[in-house]
Amino acid sequence: MSIVKIEQKNHICRATINRPKSHNAINFGVMDKLENLLDELEHDATTRCFILSGSGQKTFISGGDLREFHTIKTAEEAKPMAKRMLAILKRIEQLPCWTIAAVNGAAYGGGCEMMLAFDFRIAAPHATFGFTQGKFYLPPGWGGLTRLVEKVGRSTALLWLAEAKVIDSQTALRHNLINHITESSDWQDEIWERAQNLTKNDRSFIKNLKEGAMRSTQARWKAIEAELDSFAQFWESDLHEERVEKFLNRK
Template sequence: MSVLKVEHKNHICRATINRPQSRNAINFEVMDALEHLLIDLETDSDVRCFVLTGAGENSFISGGDLQEFHTIKTAEEAKPMAQRMLSILKRIEKLPCWTIASINAPAYGGGCEMMLAFDFRIASEQATFGFTQSKFYLPPGWGGLTRLVECVGRSTALQWLAEARIVDAEKALQHGLINRTAPAEQLKKETTAWAQQLTKNDRAFIKNLKQGAMRITEARWQAIEAELDTFAQFWESNLHEKRVEKFLNRNE
Protein backbone atom coordinates (compact mmCIF):
# COMPACT_ATOMS: atom_id res chain seq x y z
CA MET A 1 0.00 0.00 0.00
CA SER A 2 1.39 3.36 -1.03
CA VAL A 3 1.81 5.82 1.83
CA LEU A 4 1.24 8.71 -0.59
CA LYS A 5 -1.50 8.59 -3.22
CA VAL A 6 -1.00 11.07 -6.07
CA GLU A 7 -3.48 12.20 -8.74
CA HIS A 8 -2.95 14.66 -11.60
CA LYS A 9 -5.84 16.42 -13.34
CA ASN A 10 -6.35 19.82 -15.00
CA HIS A 11 -3.07 21.39 -13.80
CA ILE A 12 -3.76 20.17 -10.23
CA CYS A 13 -1.71 17.60 -8.34
CA ARG A 14 -3.55 16.13 -5.37
CA ALA A 15 -1.58 14.03 -2.87
CA THR A 16 -3.05 12.10 0.04
CA ILE A 17 -0.97 10.86 2.95
CA ASN A 18 -2.29 7.32 3.24
CA ARG A 19 -1.54 5.97 6.72
CA PRO A 20 -4.98 6.13 8.37
CA GLN A 21 -4.08 3.32 10.76
CA SER A 22 -1.36 5.60 12.16
CA ARG A 23 -3.43 8.80 11.94
CA ASN A 24 -1.37 9.75 8.88
CA ALA A 25 1.74 10.28 10.99
CA ILE A 26 4.92 11.24 9.16
CA ASN A 27 7.53 8.48 9.11
CA PHE A 28 10.63 7.91 7.00
CA GLU A 29 8.62 6.21 4.24
CA VAL A 30 6.36 9.26 3.94
CA MET A 31 9.43 11.50 3.83
CA ASP A 32 10.83 9.41 0.97
CA ALA A 33 7.55 9.67 -0.94
CA LEU A 34 7.27 13.44 -0.41
CA GLU A 35 10.85 13.98 -1.58
CA HIS A 36 10.22 12.01 -4.77
CA LEU A 37 6.99 13.91 -5.40
CA LEU A 38 8.72 17.25 -4.87
CA ILE A 39 11.24 16.47 -7.60
CA ASP A 40 8.30 16.17 -10.01
CA LEU A 41 6.49 19.24 -8.67
CA GLU A 42 9.61 21.38 -8.99
CA THR A 43 10.07 20.47 -12.65
CA ASP A 44 6.61 19.65 -14.06
CA SER A 45 5.49 22.82 -15.82
CA ASP A 46 1.95 21.47 -16.16
CA VAL A 47 1.26 21.58 -12.41
CA ARG A 48 -0.09 24.94 -11.27
CA CYS A 49 -1.56 23.89 -7.90
CA PHE A 50 -0.49 21.23 -5.40
CA VAL A 51 -3.07 20.00 -2.87
CA LEU A 52 -2.19 17.87 0.16
CA THR A 53 -4.69 16.07 2.38
CA GLY A 54 -4.92 13.06 4.68
CA ALA A 55 -6.69 9.72 4.26
CA GLY A 56 -9.75 8.83 6.28
CA GLU A 57 -11.87 10.89 8.64
CA ASN A 58 -9.80 10.76 11.82
CA SER A 59 -6.69 12.77 11.04
CA PHE A 60 -5.10 15.19 8.58
CA ILE A 61 -1.57 14.60 9.87
CA SER A 62 -0.96 13.73 13.51
CA GLY A 63 2.68 14.84 13.42
CA GLY A 64 5.81 12.73 13.46
CA ASP A 65 5.44 8.98 14.01
CA LEU A 66 6.43 8.65 17.66
CA GLN A 67 6.44 4.87 17.42
CA GLU A 68 9.13 5.02 14.75
CA PHE A 69 11.01 8.14 15.84
CA HIS A 70 11.22 7.06 19.49
CA THR A 71 14.19 4.90 18.53
CA ILE A 72 16.09 8.16 18.03
CA LYS A 73 17.64 9.08 21.38
CA THR A 74 20.35 11.73 20.95
CA ALA A 75 20.44 15.29 19.64
CA GLU A 76 22.94 14.19 17.01
CA GLU A 77 20.41 11.66 15.69
CA ALA A 78 17.36 13.89 16.07
CA LYS A 79 18.77 16.85 14.18
CA PRO A 80 19.13 15.12 10.77
CA MET A 81 15.56 13.81 11.04
CA ALA A 82 14.23 17.29 11.78
CA GLN A 83 16.50 18.82 9.14
CA ARG A 84 15.04 16.48 6.55
CA MET A 85 11.47 17.52 7.34
CA LEU A 86 12.45 21.17 7.52
CA SER A 87 13.94 20.84 4.04
CA ILE A 88 10.77 19.17 2.72
CA LEU A 89 8.59 21.98 4.07
CA LYS A 90 10.95 24.63 2.71
CA ARG A 91 10.76 23.03 -0.73
CA ILE A 92 6.95 22.97 -0.52
CA GLU A 93 6.91 26.63 0.44
CA LYS A 94 9.16 27.55 -2.48
CA LEU A 95 7.36 25.54 -5.16
CA PRO A 96 6.68 27.57 -8.33
CA CYS A 97 3.00 26.61 -8.11
CA TRP A 98 0.22 27.38 -5.63
CA THR A 99 -0.14 25.04 -2.69
CA ILE A 100 -3.25 24.21 -0.64
CA ALA A 101 -3.44 22.17 2.56
CA SER A 102 -6.89 20.55 2.56
CA ILE A 103 -7.35 19.70 6.23
CA ASN A 104 -9.88 16.90 6.37
CA ALA A 105 -9.65 16.16 10.11
CA PRO A 106 -7.64 17.08 13.24
CA ALA A 107 -4.07 18.28 12.76
CA TYR A 108 -1.66 18.00 15.67
CA GLY A 109 1.96 18.92 16.35
CA GLY A 110 3.93 18.40 13.18
CA GLY A 111 0.68 18.25 11.21
CA CYS A 112 0.12 21.91 12.07
CA GLU A 113 3.73 22.65 11.12
CA MET A 114 3.17 20.91 7.79
CA MET A 115 0.04 22.86 6.89
CA LEU A 116 1.71 26.19 7.71
CA ALA A 117 4.21 25.62 4.88
CA PHE A 118 1.37 25.83 2.34
CA ASP A 119 0.23 29.03 0.65
CA PHE A 120 -3.40 28.45 1.58
CA ARG A 121 -5.34 26.29 4.04
CA ILE A 122 -8.94 25.09 3.84
CA ALA A 123 -10.35 22.91 6.59
CA SER A 124 -13.36 20.80 7.41
CA GLU A 125 -15.68 22.58 9.81
CA GLN A 126 -15.09 19.65 12.18
CA ALA A 127 -11.28 19.92 12.09
CA THR A 128 -9.33 20.87 15.19
CA PHE A 129 -5.77 22.09 15.47
CA GLY A 130 -3.45 21.07 18.29
CA PHE A 131 -0.15 22.78 18.97
CA THR A 132 0.68 19.95 21.32
CA GLN A 133 4.47 19.74 21.08
CA SER A 134 4.95 20.95 24.65
CA LYS A 135 3.10 17.88 25.95
CA PHE A 136 6.19 15.97 24.87
CA TYR A 137 8.59 18.62 26.20
CA LEU A 138 9.49 19.72 22.69
CA PRO A 139 9.43 23.03 20.83
CA PRO A 140 8.45 22.94 17.13
CA GLY A 141 11.28 21.51 15.03
CA TRP A 142 10.06 21.87 11.46
CA GLY A 143 9.88 25.68 11.26
CA GLY A 144 6.49 25.81 12.96
CA LEU A 145 7.37 28.39 15.59
CA THR A 146 8.43 30.99 13.03
CA ARG A 147 5.52 30.24 10.70
CA LEU A 148 2.95 30.26 13.50
CA VAL A 149 4.15 33.68 14.73
CA GLU A 150 3.90 34.96 11.15
CA CYS A 151 0.40 33.57 10.84
CA VAL A 152 -1.35 34.45 14.10
CA GLY A 153 1.02 36.92 15.81
CA ARG A 154 3.58 36.51 18.57
CA SER A 155 1.34 36.58 21.62
CA THR A 156 -1.27 34.14 20.28
CA ALA A 157 1.42 31.80 18.96
CA LEU A 158 3.24 31.68 22.27
CA GLN A 159 0.01 31.14 24.21
CA TRP A 160 -1.09 28.26 21.98
CA LEU A 161 2.33 26.61 22.20
CA ALA A 162 2.71 27.13 25.95
CA GLU A 163 -0.74 25.71 26.70
CA ALA A 164 -0.58 22.93 24.06
CA ARG A 165 -3.79 24.59 22.93
CA ILE A 166 -6.33 22.80 20.74
CA VAL A 167 -8.49 25.19 18.71
CA ASP A 168 -11.54 24.50 16.58
CA ALA A 169 -11.97 25.51 12.95
CA GLU A 170 -13.97 28.63 13.82
CA LYS A 171 -11.24 30.00 16.08
CA ALA A 172 -8.55 28.97 13.59
CA LEU A 173 -10.35 30.95 10.89
CA GLN A 174 -10.83 33.92 13.22
CA HIS A 175 -7.08 34.09 13.92
CA GLY A 176 -6.01 33.54 10.32
CA LEU A 177 -4.53 30.11 10.91
CA ILE A 178 -6.68 28.86 8.04
CA ASN A 179 -8.22 30.74 5.12
CA ARG A 180 -11.50 28.91 4.59
CA THR A 181 -13.75 26.22 6.04
CA ALA A 182 -16.13 23.82 4.34
CA PRO A 183 -18.60 21.16 5.47
CA ALA A 184 -16.73 17.86 5.78
CA GLU A 185 -18.67 16.25 2.94
CA GLN A 186 -17.95 19.24 0.67
CA LEU A 187 -14.26 19.73 1.49
CA LYS A 188 -12.82 17.89 -1.52
CA LYS A 189 -15.23 19.59 -3.93
CA GLU A 190 -14.58 23.08 -2.52
CA THR A 191 -10.80 22.49 -2.43
CA THR A 192 -10.85 21.47 -6.09
CA ALA A 193 -12.96 24.48 -7.06
CA TRP A 194 -10.52 26.79 -5.28
CA ALA A 195 -7.54 25.10 -6.91
CA GLN A 196 -9.16 25.56 -10.32
CA GLN A 197 -9.54 29.28 -9.64
CA LEU A 198 -5.82 29.46 -8.90
CA THR A 199 -4.71 27.73 -12.12
CA LYS A 200 -5.77 30.40 -14.57
CA ASN A 201 -2.18 31.69 -14.91
CA ASP A 202 0.91 29.66 -15.73
CA ARG A 203 3.80 28.77 -13.45
CA ALA A 204 5.97 31.68 -14.60
CA PHE A 205 3.34 34.10 -13.32
CA ILE A 206 2.74 32.14 -10.10
CA LYS A 207 6.49 31.91 -9.42
CA ASN A 208 6.88 35.66 -9.88
CA LEU A 209 4.18 36.42 -7.31
CA LYS A 210 5.49 33.93 -4.77
CA GLN A 211 9.09 35.06 -5.05
CA GLY A 212 8.04 38.69 -4.78
CA ALA A 213 6.10 37.99 -1.60
CA MET A 214 9.18 36.39 -0.02
CA ARG A 215 11.69 39.17 -0.69
CA ILE A 216 10.86 41.05 2.48
CA THR A 217 11.12 37.96 4.65
CA GLU A 218 14.52 36.49 3.78
CA ALA A 219 15.67 36.68 7.42
CA ARG A 220 12.96 34.18 8.34
CA TRP A 221 15.00 31.32 6.89
CA GLN A 222 17.65 31.93 9.54
CA ALA A 223 14.96 31.85 12.23
CA ILE A 224 13.54 28.61 10.85
CA GLU A 225 16.96 26.96 10.69
CA ALA A 226 17.65 28.04 14.29
CA GLU A 227 14.67 25.98 15.50
CA LEU A 228 16.60 22.81 14.66
CA ASP A 229 19.19 23.15 17.41
CA THR A 230 16.72 23.69 20.25
CA PHE A 231 14.46 20.92 18.98
CA ALA A 232 17.37 18.47 18.97
CA GLN A 233 18.47 19.51 22.47
CA PHE A 234 15.02 18.95 23.98
CA TRP A 235 14.60 15.73 22.02
CA GLU A 236 17.41 14.01 23.92
CA SER A 237 16.17 15.16 27.34
CA ASN A 238 14.96 12.58 29.86
CA LEU A 239 11.68 14.45 30.28
CA HIS A 240 10.88 14.18 26.57
CA GLU A 241 11.64 10.45 26.59
CA LYS A 242 9.45 9.84 29.65
CA ARG A 243 6.49 11.75 28.20
CA VAL A 244 6.68 9.89 24.88
CA GLU A 245 6.90 6.54 26.67
CA LYS A 246 3.85 7.46 28.76
CA PHE A 247 1.95 8.37 25.60
CA LEU A 248 2.93 5.18 23.76
CA ASN A 249 2.00 3.01 26.76
CA ARG A 250 -1.26 4.84 27.56
CA ASN A 251 -3.49 1.91 26.60
CA GLU A 252 -1.59 -0.84 28.42
Protein backbone atom coordinates in the same frame (compact mmCIF):
# COMPACT_ATOMS: atom_id res chain seq x y z
CA MET B 1 -1.00 0.01 -0.26
CA SER B 2 0.64 3.32 -1.12
CA ILE B 3 1.34 5.47 1.92
CA VAL B 4 1.02 8.59 -0.26
CA LYS B 5 -1.67 8.49 -2.94
CA ILE B 6 -1.23 10.86 -5.88
CA GLU B 7 -3.82 12.12 -8.37
CA GLN B 8 -3.02 14.51 -11.22
CA LYS B 9 -5.67 16.21 -13.34
CA ASN B 10 -6.27 19.59 -15.00
CA HIS B 11 -3.02 21.24 -13.82
CA ILE B 12 -3.67 20.04 -10.25
CA CYS B 13 -1.75 17.45 -8.22
CA ARG B 14 -3.43 16.09 -5.12
CA ALA B 15 -1.44 13.98 -2.65
CA THR B 16 -3.05 12.12 0.24
CA ILE B 17 -1.06 10.73 3.14
CA ASN B 18 -2.54 7.27 3.56
CA ARG B 19 -1.61 5.88 6.97
CA PRO B 20 -5.01 5.77 8.73
CA LYS B 21 -3.92 3.25 11.38
CA SER B 22 -1.14 5.67 12.41
CA HIS B 23 -3.40 8.74 12.10
CA ASN B 24 -1.49 9.77 8.96
CA ALA B 25 1.68 10.39 10.95
CA ILE B 26 4.87 11.36 9.14
CA ASN B 27 7.50 8.62 9.11
CA PHE B 28 10.61 8.03 7.03
CA GLY B 29 8.58 6.31 4.33
CA VAL B 30 6.31 9.34 3.95
CA MET B 31 9.39 11.58 3.80
CA ASP B 32 10.74 9.45 0.94
CA LYS B 33 7.47 9.75 -0.98
CA LEU B 34 7.21 13.52 -0.43
CA GLU B 35 10.79 14.07 -1.57
CA ASN B 36 10.17 12.06 -4.74
CA LEU B 37 6.95 13.98 -5.39
CA LEU B 38 8.69 17.32 -4.87
CA ASP B 39 11.36 16.32 -7.39
CA GLU B 40 8.54 15.98 -9.93
CA LEU B 41 6.58 19.08 -8.90
CA GLU B 42 9.63 21.32 -9.07
CA HIS B 43 10.16 20.44 -12.74
CA ASP B 44 6.67 19.62 -14.01
CA ALA B 45 5.61 22.80 -15.81
CA THR B 46 2.04 21.56 -16.18
CA THR B 47 1.23 21.53 -12.44
CA ARG B 48 -0.15 24.85 -11.24
CA CYS B 49 -1.61 23.79 -7.89
CA PHE B 50 -0.57 21.17 -5.33
CA ILE B 51 -3.03 19.92 -2.70
CA LEU B 52 -2.03 17.86 0.35
CA SER B 53 -4.53 16.07 2.56
CA GLY B 54 -4.81 13.07 4.86
CA SER B 55 -6.85 9.93 4.28
CA GLY B 56 -10.29 9.62 5.85
CA GLN B 57 -12.13 12.34 7.73
CA LYS B 58 -10.63 12.02 11.21
CA THR B 59 -7.02 13.13 10.83
CA PHE B 60 -5.06 15.42 8.53
CA ILE B 61 -1.60 14.67 9.95
CA SER B 62 -1.02 13.73 13.58
CA GLY B 63 2.61 14.87 13.50
CA GLY B 64 5.75 12.78 13.46
CA ASP B 65 5.40 9.04 14.02
CA LEU B 66 6.47 8.82 17.66
CA ARG B 67 6.67 5.04 17.61
CA GLU B 68 9.12 5.07 14.71
CA PHE B 69 11.04 8.20 15.73
CA HIS B 70 11.30 7.04 19.35
CA THR B 71 14.24 4.89 18.30
CA ILE B 72 16.15 8.19 17.94
CA LYS B 73 17.66 9.04 21.31
CA THR B 74 20.33 11.73 21.03
CA ALA B 75 20.37 15.31 19.75
CA GLU B 76 22.86 14.39 17.04
CA GLU B 77 20.55 11.62 15.82
CA ALA B 78 17.47 13.86 16.00
CA LYS B 79 19.00 16.66 13.92
CA PRO B 80 19.09 14.80 10.57
CA MET B 81 15.42 13.82 10.89
CA ALA B 82 14.33 17.36 11.74
CA LYS B 83 16.65 18.87 9.14
CA ARG B 84 15.16 16.61 6.51
CA MET B 85 11.63 17.80 7.37
CA LEU B 86 12.79 21.42 7.40
CA ALA B 87 14.07 20.91 3.86
CA ILE B 88 10.82 19.26 2.72
CA LEU B 89 8.70 22.11 4.07
CA LYS B 90 11.02 24.73 2.59
CA ARG B 91 10.71 23.05 -0.80
CA ILE B 92 6.92 23.03 -0.48
CA GLU B 93 6.93 26.71 0.42
CA GLN B 94 9.14 27.54 -2.57
CA LEU B 95 7.29 25.48 -5.18
CA PRO B 96 6.58 27.53 -8.34
CA CYS B 97 2.91 26.56 -8.11
CA TRP B 98 0.14 27.31 -5.65
CA THR B 99 -0.13 24.99 -2.65
CA ILE B 100 -3.18 24.12 -0.55
CA ALA B 101 -3.24 22.21 2.73
CA ALA B 102 -6.68 20.55 2.71
CA VAL B 103 -7.18 19.92 6.41
CA ASN B 104 -9.68 17.07 6.50
CA GLY B 105 -9.56 16.43 10.25
CA ALA B 106 -7.30 16.82 13.27
CA ALA B 107 -3.86 18.37 12.77
CA TYR B 108 -1.49 17.89 15.70
CA GLY B 109 2.08 18.97 16.38
CA GLY B 110 4.08 18.45 13.22
CA GLY B 111 0.81 18.28 11.25
CA CYS B 112 0.22 21.93 12.11
CA GLU B 113 3.83 22.72 11.20
CA MET B 114 3.31 20.97 7.86
CA MET B 115 0.19 22.93 6.91
CA LEU B 116 1.85 26.25 7.78
CA ALA B 117 4.28 25.78 4.88
CA PHE B 118 1.41 25.93 2.36
CA ASP B 119 0.18 29.07 0.60
CA PHE B 120 -3.42 28.40 1.61
CA ARG B 121 -5.00 26.33 4.38
CA ILE B 122 -8.59 25.21 3.84
CA ALA B 123 -10.29 23.17 6.54
CA ALA B 124 -13.36 20.99 6.86
CA PRO B 125 -15.78 22.32 9.52
CA HIS B 126 -14.93 19.51 11.96
CA ALA B 127 -11.14 20.02 11.71
CA THR B 128 -9.19 20.75 14.88
CA PHE B 129 -5.68 22.08 15.36
CA GLY B 130 -3.45 21.02 18.25
CA PHE B 131 -0.15 22.72 19.04
CA THR B 132 0.66 19.81 21.29
CA GLN B 133 4.44 19.63 21.06
CA GLY B 134 4.73 20.83 24.67
CA LYS B 135 2.97 17.70 25.90
CA PHE B 136 6.10 15.84 24.84
CA TYR B 137 8.47 18.50 26.21
CA LEU B 138 9.41 19.64 22.71
CA PRO B 139 9.39 23.00 20.95
CA PRO B 140 8.46 23.01 17.26
CA GLY B 141 11.30 21.60 15.19
CA TRP B 142 10.08 21.89 11.60
CA GLY B 143 9.91 25.70 11.38
CA GLY B 144 6.52 25.82 13.08
CA LEU B 145 7.35 28.46 15.68
CA THR B 146 8.44 31.06 13.13
CA ARG B 147 5.58 30.30 10.75
CA LEU B 148 2.98 30.28 13.54
CA VAL B 149 4.11 33.71 14.77
CA GLU B 150 3.84 34.97 11.18
CA LYS B 151 0.26 33.75 10.89
CA VAL B 152 -1.31 34.53 14.27
CA GLY B 153 1.07 36.94 16.02
CA ARG B 154 3.58 36.46 18.80
CA SER B 155 1.29 36.43 21.85
CA THR B 156 -1.30 34.04 20.41
CA ALA B 157 1.42 31.71 19.09
CA LEU B 158 3.17 31.57 22.45
CA LEU B 159 -0.11 31.04 24.32
CA TRP B 160 -1.16 28.14 22.10
CA LEU B 161 2.26 26.50 22.40
CA ALA B 162 2.50 27.07 26.15
CA GLU B 163 -0.93 25.53 26.76
CA ALA B 164 -0.49 22.79 24.13
CA LYS B 165 -3.72 24.28 22.83
CA VAL B 166 -6.27 22.44 20.69
CA ILE B 167 -8.61 24.79 18.81
CA ASP B 168 -11.58 24.34 16.48
CA SER B 169 -11.84 25.54 12.88
CA GLN B 170 -13.79 28.69 13.74
CA THR B 171 -11.11 29.79 16.22
CA ALA B 172 -8.42 28.98 13.65
CA LEU B 173 -10.19 31.11 11.03
CA ARG B 174 -10.70 34.01 13.44
CA HIS B 175 -6.95 34.10 14.17
CA ASN B 176 -5.94 33.72 10.48
CA LEU B 177 -4.39 30.30 11.04
CA ILE B 178 -6.53 29.05 8.15
CA ASN B 179 -7.96 30.90 5.16
CA HIS B 180 -11.32 29.22 4.71
CA ILE B 181 -13.72 26.66 6.15
CA THR B 182 -15.55 24.59 3.55
CA GLU B 183 -19.29 25.07 3.37
CA SER B 184 -20.52 22.25 1.16
CA SER B 185 -21.17 18.73 2.40
CA ASP B 186 -18.61 17.43 -0.08
CA TRP B 187 -15.62 19.47 1.06
CA GLN B 188 -13.23 17.69 -1.31
CA ASP B 189 -15.14 18.94 -4.35
CA GLU B 190 -15.15 22.46 -2.94
CA ILE B 191 -11.38 22.41 -2.45
CA TRP B 192 -10.89 21.03 -5.96
CA GLU B 193 -13.01 23.87 -7.34
CA ARG B 194 -10.97 26.44 -5.43
CA ALA B 195 -7.78 24.86 -6.74
CA GLN B 196 -9.08 25.14 -10.30
CA ASN B 197 -9.68 28.86 -9.76
CA LEU B 198 -5.94 29.19 -9.03
CA THR B 199 -4.82 27.56 -12.27
CA LYS B 200 -5.78 30.33 -14.70
CA ASN B 201 -2.18 31.55 -15.06
CA ASP B 202 0.98 29.57 -15.80
CA ARG B 203 3.83 28.74 -13.43
CA SER B 204 6.05 31.66 -14.44
CA PHE B 205 3.30 34.04 -13.32
CA ILE B 206 2.67 32.09 -10.09
CA LYS B 207 6.40 31.95 -9.33
CA ASN B 208 6.73 35.71 -9.84
CA LEU B 209 3.97 36.42 -7.32
CA LYS B 210 5.26 33.97 -4.73
CA GLU B 211 8.86 35.17 -4.92
CA GLY B 212 7.71 38.78 -4.72
CA ALA B 213 5.71 38.06 -1.58
CA MET B 214 8.83 36.65 0.09
CA ARG B 215 11.33 39.43 -0.68
CA SER B 216 10.72 41.27 2.57
CA THR B 217 10.98 38.14 4.73
CA GLN B 218 14.28 36.52 3.76
CA ALA B 219 15.65 36.79 7.30
CA ARG B 220 12.99 34.31 8.42
CA TRP B 221 15.03 31.39 7.05
CA LYS B 222 17.65 31.97 9.73
CA ALA B 223 14.92 31.92 12.37
CA ILE B 224 13.43 28.72 10.96
CA GLU B 225 16.81 26.96 10.81
CA ALA B 226 17.59 28.09 14.38
CA GLU B 227 14.62 26.04 15.63
CA LEU B 228 16.55 22.88 14.75
CA ASP B 229 19.12 23.14 17.55
CA SER B 230 16.64 23.74 20.35
CA PHE B 231 14.40 20.93 19.07
CA ALA B 232 17.33 18.49 19.09
CA GLN B 233 18.40 19.60 22.56
CA PHE B 234 14.96 18.92 24.07
CA TRP B 235 14.62 15.70 22.08
CA GLU B 236 17.41 14.01 24.06
CA SER B 237 16.10 15.19 27.45
CA ASP B 238 14.91 12.65 30.00
CA LEU B 239 11.56 14.41 30.31
CA HIS B 240 10.83 14.07 26.59
CA GLU B 241 11.76 10.40 26.76
CA GLU B 242 9.45 9.84 29.75
CA ARG B 243 6.47 11.60 28.18
CA VAL B 244 6.77 9.73 24.89
CA GLU B 245 7.07 6.42 26.74
CA LYS B 246 3.93 7.24 28.72
CA PHE B 247 2.06 8.17 25.54
CA LEU B 248 3.09 5.01 23.70
CA ASN B 249 2.19 2.78 26.64
CA ARG B 250 -1.12 4.52 27.48
CA LYS B 251 -3.21 1.56 26.32
